[in-house]
Amino acid sequence: MSKTVETLTSYLSFRLGDELFAANVSKVLEILEIPMITKVPRSPAFMRGVVNLRGNVLPVIDTRTKFGLSMIDDTVNSCILVLNISLDGKDIIMGAIVDSVQEVLEIDQASIQALPSVGAKYNTEFIQGMLKLNDRFIMILDVDLVFTAEEVSLLENLSEERITTV
């Protein structure tokens, strides 16, 4: 079944700060408004807490914090992507808070470019590739990896200049 999933060519794009990212739609189960979140005490800073997803407990990650961006207050555009990620063959359902959801893109696999390994500002391990669209670059995330890695800083080199622009 996982084979058919990987060949899907639709991607959901979303925004974190000024950057655009995309995830394969096969990984995205739904998009939620941010409900009341119960914070779990003594947990890592990037864990925002848990919410009630129709009777089940959904853990929610603050994607900005997880990626090493500065934390901001939620806006009306902020929402939770409910993702189905796999870890060692097991499915985990989790939520990721993003600044806003953009659109669903049909992407021809051939137009996805590899990330240049030298001089990239992103940690290439977590990026499947990038795509140029209307003069902007969209980073295609490997959601399975990026949300299960113990500590992730998506940014390779957190320079002072970078932080101020976000």
Added chain:
Amino acid sequence: MNDELIETFLAEAHELIVDLEKALLQLESDPANSEAISATFRAMHTLKGSAAMFGFQSVSEITHDIESIYQDIRDGRRNLDQQVLTITFQTLDHLRVALQQQIHTDPEFVSHHAALLSAIKGLLTSQNDLSAQDIPKALNGVCTYYINFEPHKNILKNGTNPLYLVDDLLVLGHGVCHPYIYELPDLASIEPDACYMGFELLLATDKSVPEIQSVFLFVEEQCKVEIIKLGESDKLRDISQTELPWNNRQDLLPVGVDAIQAFIKRTGVKQKLQKAVGTQSRGQKANNVRVSADQLDDLMNLVSELVTTQARLALFSNEHNSSELGSISENIEKITRRLRDNAFTMSLVPLDTIVVRFQRLINDLSKDLHKPIEFKAEGMDTKIDKSIIEKLTDPLLHIIRNSVDHGIERTETRITSGKSAKGTVLLKSYYSGANVLIEIHDDGGGIDLERVRQKAINKGLIDPQTSLTEQELIDLIFLPGFSTAAKVTDVSGRGVGMDVVRRNISDIRGEVLVRTKRNEGTVFTIKLPLTLSILDGILVKVGGTHFVLPLTSVAKCYEVETSQMESTYNQWITLEGKRTPFIYLRREFGVADQAPHLSQIINVPYNGTYVGLAVDRIEGEYQAVLKPLGYYYQQQQEFSGATILGNGTVALVLDANKLINKLTIEK
């Protein structure tokens, strides 16, 4: 090959092996039990057939010959001796291994397989011809009789008790007795010392009619006795006693031999019909449907969701004053509760599924340690959540092992202290409220508390000066690294001991209690919740967040002024004149908002003492449907899960012990 089919085969095979083990254990104590012999034969036969179909060659090979042996035994061509039984037990263990698919190339397995196979073949060829008279005459000559025994009114005046006569009849074989009243005068004319009763009996016995009559030898003059033969075999085995004609009668009169005869004939026909319908309908199993555990878990999850949604509906309907909405909500509540109870009972399994293993363990230990032991089990139809049963087996095995090894004394010691040579281990289970209690009794020497004390001192676990109560001494055996066996045996006393048992049990939210008396024995009591998915607790609030604290870890609650806690520099507070360490949860959980003027301290039992947990407010009792927190919070062991409140928000379920543990280690 289809994986799903193989899985079904494996599940069935394991069930067959359990049945087989049961039958064999029966045969061990009663080798002539014809039912157990045919059960063994049937199980071997089925295993052989399906194993061959699924390519488990080694299984079908080995069951083939065993099957022939049991066929001979069943047909009376050979006796079931100890040798056959031993080899069958070995085969059983071997079959368990053989059902693992990967094992077949393992050299050790192959050689063991060959050895066992030749041993079985040896049994087959050494088969001694049995002459007809050697066949156990288990059922030979048994006839069923109808006996009507009607004493005269004045029988009591001679000091004869008719009930003794009935007892005398029943020991001749086995049977049922139904008393009736043949004449009952008005209350005014009743004679208190007259007998107005008679007895109808159905008796299956190998004794002849004159032998039965001899029971009435001394009362021949004072009673009327009618003995009628109903048939040449034991009819009582075939009929269900609750269906006997006298059970449906409203009056107290005898039913008579004709009615009984008609009834037996009817059941005979019914049975033949059942046999004709097919072999699949074996007893009660006929009505069962096999459901995978995953599906059951799904059902449970859905029901839990329904329970939470229903709680929201109830809340909503309370807020909106509509009588129609109220009645709908109430109806849904009723249905939900029934559905919940129904679904929960489905995931319960009776304890007897694991008892066979204990029986086996005790038999083996009894042989190894040369201690004759009788194992009794009571209340094994008690049902517990299947996930609890899985985690219960090891602790129970450990306790039973301990009881046999340390508890039951050697035979000589038992005789000198005036006990029967045979020790007894009793496994007993029953419900108590929302809990299941499992007790393991042994009639051994009891725990030597003085030795426990010495040992604890030697190991540096306690100070020689401290005086401990009996209960505190007993509790020492649960300390890590404590083991009282003077010499390390193969069976127990390897240092992993009772502390592991207690931890495993508390993992499934249970408790272990011990009572012991010198020379009389020890009782281990395990107290378990009926299910793991619902938890009784109290709902508390710390800052803006709700938490559920399990009732099992709530001893007492106190109201204190918050300033009192904030001003202490050490974490101690005086409650009811007692200095108690406390944990200020607001501080530990990093809550920033304004603290209330008054706080609540909940005393939680911890390692034999109490620790206070300070919360802002206690909202009340709460029944929580437990949800796992999952992968992202696996480091947060202090929260055993979460639950969804009526208003749709999530509350976290606290594991008080782990929380205190974690906080004290961090400091």
